[in-house]
Amino acid sequence: MSIDVDFSLALNDRTGKLFLGKDIISTLGARVTRVHYGRFHEFPHNDLMRRVVGRLTHKETMARVHRSRLVSLLPAIRDPRPTLHLDPLSVVRHRLEARDIVLCHDVGPITHPQYFAPGVEDLYLQAYEQIRRMKPHMVFVSKTSQREFHRLYGNDFASSNVIYIPTRLGVKEGEGCPLDGVSRRFLLTVGSIGDRKNQARCIEAFSASGLVEKGWQYVIVGGREPGADVAIELARQSPGVVMPGYTKDEELRWLYRNASGFVLMSLLEGFGMPVIEAIEHDLPCLVSRASILTEVGGDAMLCADPLSRESIAYGMHSLAEMSVDERVRRISEARAHLQVFAREPILASWRALVEKVG
Template identity: 30%
Template sequence: MPRSRPTSPSSSAPDLVINGRFLTQPLTGVQRFALEITRHLAHLRPVEVLRPPLPGGTLPVDPATLTVVGRRSGQAWEQFELPAALRRRGRPLLLNLGSTGPLAYGRHISTHHDITYVRHPESFSRLFRTQYRAMIPPLLRGAQRVLTVSEFSRGELAVHFHLDPTRIEVVNNAVAPVFTEEGPLHREREPYLLGVSSPNAHKNFRRLVEAFRRATRHRIRRLLIVGSQAPAFRSASLGNDDEVVMLGRVGDDELGRLYRGAAAFAFPSLYEGFGLPPLEAQACGTPVIAARAASIPEVLGDSALYFDPLSVASIAEAIEAVDASPAVGRRLIEAGRQNVRRFSWERSAEIVSNVVDDVLAASARGTRAT
């Protein structure tokens, strides 16, 4: 249960401000985490979300908690106008739920999901890598506490940035309510295997496509891949034909239909801080085959059929196993249902609220939270 207590809207100004830059960004895993934690945290304690004026999507945050400040957008807003607005508000505690935050503001809790840009630099542009390698170390070392999404990532951050692991709190992702077994299915003329990701090098979709073409399949006829590339990433064209279809970005409602209609879901990534798509697929009642790599076994436990992501033959064997045996699919579906129950945004928001309480209490004592 949360230790923080809700306060009425008529009480004093919130002691916690959330960096709302994520509200102007495309909805990927980082932004979904920020959105859901913000929404659920607002039920536990008063919060104010400061955001840039630039319109950004239709992310559903209660307008009563939102305040537009400044005139700029992007990093210029985050590094200059956000800290200025915080100082005018008396220097409240700032919660950065995206991967970045203002370097010139010392009272903050910051989130960092993973260090993919370090482990797989080939997936990122030189500019992106340079910016993150300059910005992230001082941001995390200066944080009152650091949040991340898995025990795997906690270890990665502690080792790479030389952080005390006791200052890093694990706050898991969870599945949005739209992803459920109940609802319409995507209608495809033939049974299909589904993949969801951007086609960046570390996502490993080249090997998945090769394995799919190589696998002996009697039931599954097509591979559908959902997702688009952000400009920061290098191109990794996978081709597009009648057997392998790139669908681009889709909304959550359509993604739910695609999950529910799939014969199976494949997650071949070489590196993930958490890996939300296979959990969403499980919530929609779809069997999952996945890479035994990084955080993925931590998140999926024994609920997935694993393969070696560096071996095309191993990926093909997993595809063949789920294609050939309905019993394998049924076992994975039931195991997936059990696995999804381990995660909830409510519990994750409670963890964040408790971290905020610890930092505020330590600040009142004149010490640093640990």
């Protein structure tokens, strides 16, 4: 069985989607005949070209969604082989067929458009409408995302499978480098900063928890997304909160190795890979109650209501004051749960799916 893969997201995306895409293409090996990066079949050789190709690909996507007359001169992509789309948005540039495979991380741009940049909802509405009409093989990274998708678009697709994101190689390897301004006990949050990740409410909760008076810090690392300005300004005004933005790999390793606990109170998540990374570093975790994060982390997670400052504050205090015995028990249970995300069985599921579809 041979397939093509649309990996256009690699032109602009530097999140876990990028690493997952690389893993999938690598494990499929010779089964992959061609990889699409927009209209190109090779990844650009330098950063300038990557940005140019990414820009052109985005412009074509926008033109197709808004039905510009210019795109009538450029036919939709259709290969003779089935195509694996590593992001739903790429189907807009293709002539989608039922034999194709679409990987869906979440339907957040449809269900929670307020957490995304203006215009993103329109792009994904068009992509999901094409998917609804053609009913290809669907793959989801969680049961939560699968349920939400089928609630919106029905169940009569060629197939529907959940294949989790595997643990990443080398997460714990390499030297660590201390981060300036972090010098005492601290809780850690890793993820894009903005409304979706709920850092502003977490900062308020930390300030209300009484931990700063006991010598604790709260460290938040990540890039910006919509709503970041509010969280950044609140961090500046809040004693004990450190928000350095992006960190180098060696600084992130040091933070994971030296934190006392991990906090992720997202209002919307595609998967929550930082929770897995925190568990791999033996950190007890506080996550959003009844969310995909409890599916990813398992029963060992401390949970709080992400909309309640008081609930988050209580959870942070519980995390900081956790006894040694409870800490050992929760870490042991969480690490056992990580077997669900073991690399080889997950990558074998991708190989089996491609063979089955063929």
